[in-house]
Amino acid sequence: MTKSPSASQSLRAFMDVFMHRSMRGWSQFAKGTGLSMPQVSILMQLHHKGACGISTIGERFDISNAAASQLVEKLVQGGYVNREEDPNDRRSKLLNLTPKGLELLQEGMEQRHRWLDGLLKNLSTDEKSKVSEALGILTEKAKEVDR
Numbered sequence: 001m002t003k004s005p006s007a008s009q010s011l012r013a014f015m016d017v018f019m020h021r022s023m024r025g026w027s028q029f030a031k032g033t034g035l036s037m038p039q040v041s042i043l044m045q046l047h048h049k050g051a052c053g054i055s056t057i058g059e060r061f062d063i064s065n066a067a068a069s070q071l072v073e074k075l076v077q078g079g080y081v082n083r084e085e086d087p088n089d090r091r092s093k094l095l096n097l098t099p100k101g102l103e104l105l106q107e108g109m110e111q112r113h114r115w116l117d118g119l120l121k122n123l124s125t126d127e128k129s130k131v132s133e134a135l136g137i138l139t140e141k142a143k144e145v146d147r
Helices: 007-033 037-049 054-061 065-077 099-121 125-146
Strands: 081-086 089-097
Touching (some): 007 099, 037 065, 037 089, 037 099, 054 065
């Protein structure tokens, strides 16, 4: 009798496949836009965490402020990010995602979601229900851990 994989083994196996596919998708997307993966990651940070300064980007990506500034400059020139005066400190600038930057990210996310849509087409109705229930549980537990 073959032993079924544990929940941890199953989740890790799926994460490995998913992350490989997801990162490959983001890499291909970034190449198509002319941006580097770090630049796409900065756009994602601004989308998920909101406006911030260069020093925050440097801290989040463990790079110098000069390196962060160089990465951001191309995003500003491309119209994906803008710099605005920080209302709390006129000497500082805040980086914000522009509508063009948001549109670019949404396009990238849509490309990544197409893979999941294709995966779901291969599942039966019963399998989709089981996956939905399990992912719902995992999502709630992940939110609890993050709190």
